[in-house]
Amino acid sequence: MENIEIFARGVWECIPDEEDSSWVRNIAELPGSTKPAGDYGPIIKEMLSRGISADTIARFAKIVGYETAFGLCYHLGDSTGSYENFEDDEAEELDWKLYLVDPVTDEPTGALSGVHEVLLSMDPTGRQMRPKTIVEC
Structure with a gap:
């Protein structure tokens, strides 16, 4: 397994x-x-009181967790696009990367880039965040 996949698998532990x-x-x-x-x-109590099942809440939490992890991994790999909403010109002088140490x-031994690109494929369920069944409303 490549280093980037190992890191992405670790990210899934936070989801x-x-x-x-x-x-x-x-x-x-x-x-x-x-x-x-x-x-x-x-908030969770209100969701339950409105008839939302614990399983649905857990699925929603996973989706939000994945979207947050994906966004953060993308942010780590694309520091140039991270300043669009900043008014401070000094922010444009910053750059960051995710390094293997x-x-x-x-000491850093090499940058890990593209984590967001492999994150979905590392979903422990093997479904790549697809639902178990299609939900109709």
């Missing part, structure tokens, strides 16, 4: 698994607060 919806009811019990993401519990020296 919620739609096969496990047990977390949904636990999150729904969280009280609301003014802390960051303090409305997480109340030597574990002994901690």
